[in-house]
Amino acid sequence: xxxxxxxxxxxxxxxxxxxxxxxxxxxxxxxxxxxxxxxxxxxxxxxxxxxxxxxxxxxxxxxxxxxxxxxxxxxxxxxxxxxxxxxxxxxxxxxxxxxxxxxxxxxxxxxxxxxxxxxxxxxxxxxxxxxxxxxxxxxxxxxxxxxxxxxxxxxxxxxxxxxxxxxxxxxxxxxxxxxxxxxxxxxxxxxxxxxxxxxxxxxxxxxxxxxxxxxxxxxxxxxxxxxxxxxxxxxxxxxxxxxxxxxxxxxxxxxxxxxxxxxxxxxxxxxxxxxxxxxxxxxxxxxxxxxxxxxxxxxxxxxxxxxxxxxxxxxxxxxxxxxxxxxxxxxxxxxxxxxxxxxxxxxxxxxxxxxxxxxxxxxxxxxxxxxxxxxxxxxxxxxxxxxxxxxxxxxxxxxxxxxxxxxxxxxxxxxxxxxxxxxxxxxxxxxxxxxxxxxxxxxxxxxxxxxxxxxxxxxxxxxxxxxxxxxxxxxxxxxxxxxxxxxxxxxxxxxxxxxxxxxxxxxxxxxxxxxxxxxxxxxxxxxxxxxxxxxxxxxxxxxxxxxxxxxxxxxxxxxxxxxxxxxxxxxxxxxxxxxxxxxxxxxxxxxxxxxxxxxxxxxxxxxxxxxxxxxxxxxxxxxxxxxxxxxxxxxxxxxxxxxxxxxxxxxxxxxxxxxxxxxxxxxxxxxxxxxxxxxxxxxxxxxxxxxxxxxxxxxxxxxxxxxxxxxxxxxxxxxxxxxxxxxxxxxxxxxxxxxxxxxxxxxx
Amino acid sequence: xxxxxxxxxxxxxxxxxxxxxxxxxxxxxxxxxxxxxxxxxxxxxxxxxxxxxxxxxxxxxxxxxxxxxxxxxxxxxxxxxxxxxxxxxxxxxxxxxxxxxxxxxxxxxxxxxxxxxxxxxxxxxxxxxxxxxxxxxxxxxxxxxxxxxxxxxxxxxxxxxxxxxxxxxxxxxxxxxxxxxxxxxxxxxxx
Numbered sequence: 036x037x038x039x040x041x042x043x044x045x046x047x048x049x050x051x052x053x054x055x056x057x058x059x060x061x062x063x064x065x066x067x068x069x070x071x072x073x074x075x076x077x078x079x080x081x082x083x084x085x086x087x088x089x090x091x092x093x094x095x096x097x098x099x100x101x102x103x104x105x106x107x108x109x110x111x112x113x114x115x116x117x118x119x120x121x122x123x124x125x126x127x128x129x130x131x132x133x134x135x136x137x138x139x140x141x142x143x144x145x146x147x148x149x150x151x152x153x154x155x156x157x158x159x160x161x162x163x164x165x166x167x168x169x170x171x172x173x174x175x176x177x178x179x180x181x182x183x184x185x186x187x188x189x190x191x192x193x194x195x196x197x198x199x200x201x202x203x204x205x206x207x208x209x210x211x212x213x214x215x216x217x218x219x220x221x222x223x224x225x226x227x228x229x230x231x232x233x234x235x236x237x238x239x240x241x242x243x244x245x246x247x248x249x250x251x252x253x254x255x256x257x258x259x260x261x262x263x264x265x266x267x268x269x270x271x272x273x274x275x276x277x278x279x280x281x282x283x284x285x286x287x288x289x290x291x292x293x294x295x296x297x298x299x300x301x302x303x304x305x306x307x308x309x310x311x312x313x314x315x316x317x318x319x320x321x322x323x324x325x326x327x328x329x330x331x332x333x334x335x336x337x338x339x340x341x342x343x344x345x346x347x348x349x350x351x352x353x354x355x356x357x358x359x360x361x362x363x364x365x366x367x368x369x370x371x372x373x374x375x376x377x378x379x380x381x382x383x384x385x386x387x388x389x390x391x392x393x394x395x396x397x398x399x400x401x402x403x404x405x406x407x408x409x410x411x412x413x414x415x416x417x418x419x420x421x422x423x424x425x426x427x428x429x430x431x432x433x434x435x436x437x438x439x440x441x442x443x444x445x446x447x448x449x450x451x452x453x454x455x456x457x458x459x460x461x462x463x464x465x466x467x468x469x470x471x472x473x474x475x476x477x478x479x480x481x482x483x484x485x486x487x488x489x490x491x492x493x494x495x496x497x498x499x500x501x502x503x504x505x506x507x508x509x510x511x512x513x514x515x516x517x518x519x520x521x522x523x524x525x526x527x528x529x530x531x532x533x534x535x536x537x538x539x540x541x542x543x544x545x546x547x548x549x550x551x552x553x554x555x556x557x558x559x560x561x562x563x564x565x566x567x568x569x570x571x572x573x574x575x576x577x578x579x580x581x582x583x584x585x586x587x588x589x590x591x592x593x594x595x596x597x598x599x600x601x602x603x604x605x606x607x608x609x610x611x612x613x614x615x616x617x618x619x620x621x622x623x624x625x626x627x628x629x630x631x632x633x634x635x636x637x638x639x640x641x642x643x644x645x646x647x648x649x650x651x652x653x654x655x656x657x658x659x660x661x662x663x664x665x666x667x668x669x670x671x672x673x674x675x676x677x678x679x680x681x682x683x684x685x686x687x688x689x690x691x692x693x694x695x696x697x698x699x700x701x702x703x704x705x706x707x708x709x710x711x712x713x714x715x716x717x718x719x720x721x722x723x724x725x726x727x728x729x730x731x732x733x734x735x736x737x738x739x740x741x742x743x744x745x746x747x748x749x750x751x752x753x754x755x756x757x758x759x760x761x762x763x764x765x766x767x768x769x770x771x772x773x774x775x776x777x778x779x780x781x782x783x
Numbered sequence: 784x785x786x787x788x789x790x791x792x793x794x795x796x797x798x799x800x801x802x803x804x805x806x807x808x809x810x811x812x813x814x815x816x817x818x819x820x821x822x823x824x825x826x827x828x829x830x831x832x833x834x835x836x837x838x839x840x841x842x843x844x845x846x847x848x849x850x851x852x853x854x855x856x857x858x859x860x861x862x863x864x865x866x867x868x869x870x871x872x873x874x875x876x877x878x879x880x881x882x883x884x885x886x887x888x889x890x891x892x893x894x895x896x897x898x899x900x901x902x903x904x905x906x907x908x909x910x911x912x913x914x915x916x917x918x919x920x921x922x923x924x925x926x927x928x929x930x931x932x933x934x935x936x937x938x939x940x941x942x943x944x945x946x947x948x949x950x951x952x953x954x955x956x957x958x959x960x961x962x963x964x965x966x967x968x969x970x971x972x973x974x
Binding site for chain 1: 885901905953
């Protein structure tokens with residue numbers, strides 16, 4: 036607040052104008068006082084002090100303005116260059132004419148004052164003064180003579196009558212005052228024409244000194260405002276020897292006319308003399324006054340220059356500052372509209388512009404906020420989706436991916452953001468089928484597509500349902516793609532298990548339950564009627580009942596086998612050495628009475644797999660049994676079991692191939708080979724390979740059947756390598772990739 | 784006030800574009816010194832008897848001889864003195880005497896401004912001698928004094944510049960030709 040007050044006082048126009056007016060009045064009074072006028076003469080010093088203080092204040096204001104200008108220059112404040120130029124221009128415009136006027140005024144002043152004085156006037160006044168003295172000298176001589184006569188008369192007078200004699204002499208001589216003084220200067224007697232005078236005028240010491248030299252004194256005495264007096268001092272020589280020597284002082288007035296003339300000459304001479312003496316001081320005073328006026332005018336002009344420049348530049352400076360603020364993003368800046376001129380129009384236009392910009396920015400911010408909210412919402416939805424989502428641009432570069440994609444694929448895709456989708460395939464070969472499907476469908480400009488595929492990756496065998504949607508592109512450019520894929524492996528497995536479980540339950544309920552009464556009824560028929568029937572009928576009955584019982588038993592076995600297939604077993608996963616397990620199973624068959632040769636080619640560096648030993652043993656039994664049954668009627672029957680390790684770092688697996696040299700699989704059987712009750716054997720239950728496939732699915736493995744190029748059947752299974760074994764085994768990735776590629780080529 | 788004016792005018796003269804160089808360069812320093820001063824007891828007040836030696840500076844002398852009247856002012860103060868504090872002025876008297884030159888009669892006119900009494904002198908020395916003579920001047924009434932015995936008197940004389948014509952005043956403030964020494968003369972008041 037204090038700063039504001041100082042600023043208002045320092046830079047406001049009204050206080051400065053008031054001070055300027057006061058200084059002008061003061062200067063005018065000082066100028067008047069310089070003439071020694073009675074009005075302001077006695078206040079000359081005060082006026083000088085006021086003006087000096089005013090100048091100091093104005094000077095301080097100007098200095099403050101200059102400091103402000105320099106500071107603003109250093110800060111490179113907006114509009115300061117223009118302000119400086121205007122100030123310089125105003126100052127030059129003010130200083131030059133004022134200085135010229137000052138110079139010539141000074142010249143005129145000095146010359147004018149010099150012209151007041153003339154040697155002839157001075158001489159004339161001196162002569163007049165001498166003339167007056169000469170004229171008065173005549174009167175003085177008369178006065179002296181008269182006084183001497185009075186002294187002679189007094190010398191004869193006895194001391195007792197001195198006063199009366201003095202009175203008489205004064206009256207007769209027309210003296211203004213007559214005084215008789217003692218030798219020690221005391222007043223012995225006196226007589227005055229002016230009755231109000233109590234103490235007579237006394238002569239000075241120097242006058243009496245003249246008398247001591249034996250001379251008479253005569254002189255003119257100016258007496259206050261009463262004009263001139265002629266004073267005469269004459270000793271009074273008494274005739275008595277013992278008498279004291281008195282001094283007679285007589286004061287005579289000069290005639291009124293002569294006194295007036297003498298006063299006139301005296302005052303004119305004195306005035307001229309004083310004026311001549313004051314010429315130089317007067318010049319100095321006028322010059323000082325003029326200089327103060329000059330400095331005051333200059334300081335006022337400079338201050339006005341600053342004030343005007345600031346007033347003129349203020350709108351431009353405000354505009355520059357506001358523009359800078361807008362450039363820095365501050366759209367709240369508004370300019371004050373103080374005038375209706377072009378600058379006012381500019382300020383209004385600027386305010387309109389910033390208002391619109393502010394509105395547009397607010398709208399943009401709102402939109403951005405909405406977009407961000409929607410994006411956050413979308414990300415939250417995507418993050419919580421169980422489906423994997425990958426966003427691709429038109430060049431199949433990954434732009435977005437959610438966490439479910441990593442869970443579904445077993446590979447962290449996020450490091451590949453901004454990279455081509457193909458790059459993922461190069462690092463993770465098992466994803467190549469998925470990438471190819473995506474690439475193929477995206478290249479066809481389909482609006483939406485769907486595909487199902489099977490991957491054998493980190494999580495084992497996976498069935499993915501992949502859906503793609505093409506977003507609308509801009510112009511001729513292709514739009515982005517959103518790929519959504521779901522791992523339906525568990526779902527399909529669960530559906531299948533549920534379906535077969537339902538079948539098994541129905542079979543048990545609808546078929547197995549009536550079988551026992553059927554069997555019991557058949558056996559009862561036989562026991563009750565076989566003894567009462569003739570031999571032919573007995574044979575028929577026996578054969579029929581046996582057939583019923585046998586078939587019932589067969590049906591029971593079939594239902595039990597199916598229940599066993601549909602039952603979800605308790606699997607205990609542990610690292611299993613497949614080579615060892617295969618050797619144990621093969622050893623069982625080598626010792627039995629079979630006519631087929633059994634060959635094993637076991638990869639010695641096969642790592643352990645994750646699995647349940649019992650279930651895998653059953654799997655191997657089923658495969659070898661199937662193979663043996665397929666070559667049972669051949670002389671050169673051969674069943675071989677091969678193991679090898681394959682895959683890449685993400686998905687290492689152990690592949691087991693069981694080959695035989697039987698008739699192989701027919702093409703139509705291959706499609707449903709692993710479905711229950713599908714068999715190529717006349718007496719097969721149709722559940723062997725279905726159970727094998729079920730066990731493989733339980734272990735997250737893959738199974739494939741094919742007819743080998745040599746003509747026999749080939750069943751290949753793949754099981755994931757145990758994680759602990761995979762971690763300790765470096766393996767040859769290149770070789771594994773090659774093997775994987777071979778397996779894919781083989782239709783796995 | 785007078786001192787402040789003098790200071791400011793000196794400052795102004797220093798910065799003034801027109802320098803009164805010749806005037807400032809003049810020398811001839813004057814002085815008003817107290818030769819002797821004493822107080823005597825009067826009827827109601829102490830009476831001052833003093834003699835001051837007045838020597839006019841060259842500037843003042845020039846002005847006087849050119850018809851400019853000069854006023855010599857005497858300042859008499861009665862003080863209550865303190866050991867550790869400043870002295871307190873309990874009474875002050877001023878006496879002013881004007882000296883002027885009457886060209887026609889070639890006399891110097893000495894006029895007591897306080898009483899109006901006028902004396903004429905043929906020589907300036909006599910006029911100044913009489914101007915510096917103070918006799919039986921009542922300066923301190925008894926009623927103003929308390930029981931305290933620590934009283935003092937002091938006296939000084941100075942040329943009254945403010946009584947000069949306006950143009951000369953400025954020079955008198957600025958020019959060294961007008962400088963006049965005037966120290967206080969102080970003495971204990973005998974009771």
